[in-house]
Amino acid sequence: MPSSSGFDLAAARRALPILDEVTYLNTGTVGIMAEPVLAAHLAAVAQYERGGHVAEEAARQGYERARAALARLIGVEPDEVALTRNATDGVALVAASLKLGPDGLVLTTDQEHPAVLFPWALAQRRGRGQLSFFSVSFDPDETYRRFVRAVRPATRLVVISHVSCETGARLPVEAICSYCRERGILTLVDCAQSVGQFGVDLRQMGCDFATGNGHKWLCGPKGTGFLYVRADRLPLLEPPLVGAGATAPPFDRRLLGEDPAAAPWDFVASARRFEYGTRNLHDYAALSAAIEYLEGFG
Numbered sequence: 421m422p423s424s425s426g427f428d429l430a431a432a433r434r435a436l437p438i439l440d441e442v443t444y445l446n447t448g449t450v451g452i453m454a455e456p457v458l459a460a461h462l463a464a465v466a467q468y469e470r471g472g473h474v475a476e477e478a479a480r481q482g483y484e485r486a487r488a489a490l491a492r493l494i495g496v497e498p499d500e501v502a503l504t505r506n507a508t509d510g511v512a513l514v515a516a517s518l519k520l521g522p523d524g525l526v527l528t529t530d531q532e533h534p535a536v537l538f539p540w541a542l543a544q545r546r547g548r549g550q551l552s553f554f555s556v557s558f559d560p561d562e563t564y565r566r567f568v569r570a571v572r573p574a575t576r577l578v579v580i581s582h583v584s585c586e587t588g589a590r591l592p593v594e595a596i597c598s599y600c601r602e603r604g605i606l607t608l609v610d611c612a613q614s615v616g617q618f619g620v621d622l623r624q625m626g627c628d629f630a631t632g633n634g635h636k637w638l639c640g641p642k643g644t645g646f647l648y649v650r651a652d653r654l655p656l657l658e659p660p661l662v663g664a665g666a667t668a669p670p671f672d673r674r675l676l677g678e679d680p681a682a683a684p685w686d687f688v689a690s691a692r693r694f695e696y697g698t699r700n701l702h703d704y705a706a707l708s709a710a711i712e713y714l715e716g717f718g
């Protein structure tokens with residue numbers, strides 16, 4: 421029977437057989453994969469693992485389909501999306517890439533996940549940035565007022581969750597991003613608890629960077645995530661690591677010559693600059709399947 425919101429709830433529950441055994445309430449940690457998505461996942465794993473190089477092109481297409489599906493879901497361009505292993509990766513990449521002096525303040529909240537706190541704690545240890553805090557209220561207007569009071573002239577970046585993993589409080593991210601944009605302060609929004617739970621439009625939100633994952637509310641494969649970098653903010657991020665696939669022009673031994681340090685290569689001019697080496701392309705095929713499955717509910 422279709423529910424009042426138009427989809428067949430019983431069929432949706434049948435696609436999640438563990439619900440016969442338990443009431444599953446831990447989607448905010450790892451979601452459970454619907455059977456049709458799992459079938460696509462297993463097929464993609466089998467195809468790539470059996471075919472290796474023969475299946476490489478198909479696997480790569482699946483990987484790019486996931487990037488396109490994610491970009492569509494969060495309202496940005498595929499070139500602005502780096503595919504990562506998890507939400508923590510996205511925060512860690514920004515923390516390791518953004519040039520910040522020791523006095524540059526990184527303003528965050530008292531309800532952040534270790535995914536936010538550790539990368540910035542490490543950056544601070546290494547002399548880049550200094551953490552400062554404001555506290556989250558269940559009242560978004562009060563959260564906003566506390567945020568404004570906590571901003572200092574030295575505040576360079578604001579890092580906030582879209583939805584707190586501690587209390588479920590939803591932060592007034594649009595208002596915070598708008599305030600920051602008007603004052604030249606950068607914003608990084610941790611969307612680990614929002615993407616897949618409700619509609620998220622990053623362009624409308626107005627953040628500079630955002631991070632999220634595929635394995636929570638999107639009910640996609642474990643170990644999949646994304647980092648969004650607004651196109652015009654890309655030059656601000658110099659990746660801490662590099663390898664084949666992350667450079668332009670692509671690797672050519674003749675170009676590197678005898679002195680790779682002096683060779684005229686640069687990071688690729690898209691968020692793909694954070695991706696290098698052999699990757700788990702097949703897992704991402706299932707991420708686009710998960711997104712398309714959820715989109716099917718309307």
Ligand SMILES: Cc1ncc(COP(=O)(O)O)c(C=O)c1O
Pocket residue numbers: 448449505506507508509533535536581583584585610612613632633645
């Ligand atoms: C708000 C928030 N940020 C980040 C994370 C970490 O996500 P991941 O394990 O994908 O790095 C979580 C996980 O629970 C979270 O709730």
